[in-house]
Amino acid sequence: MLTMTVDMSLKILVIILSTTLAVFLIIGIVAIIKFVQILNYIKSIVKKADEIADKAENIAELFERSAAPVAMGRFLSNMADIVFKAKARRGKKDGKS
Secondary structure (H helix, E strand, C coil): CCCCCCCHHHHHHHHHHHHHHHHHHHHHHHHHHHHHHHHHHHHHHHHHHHHHHHHHHHHHHHHHHHHHHHHHHHHHHHHHHHHHHHHHHHHHHHHHH
């Protein structure tokens, strides 16, 4: 018959605890490695998003700078159309009289 002594119980307990500690240590190391990989991936995404935002900001500034000249060009075009239409009307009236 097997009798378990206190010494044998302590040895079994130490083996169980050391095995559990080793398993949790390996799981922890793997989790930390994955966490660092995820952080690096997020860092690259944030960098790309920042570059895209900078490009969008530059495009917005370009449109902002070109809006005034375009508006002035449309104004001058409209004024030229009005002047040419008025001359055309006067020419028709002068020709009929």
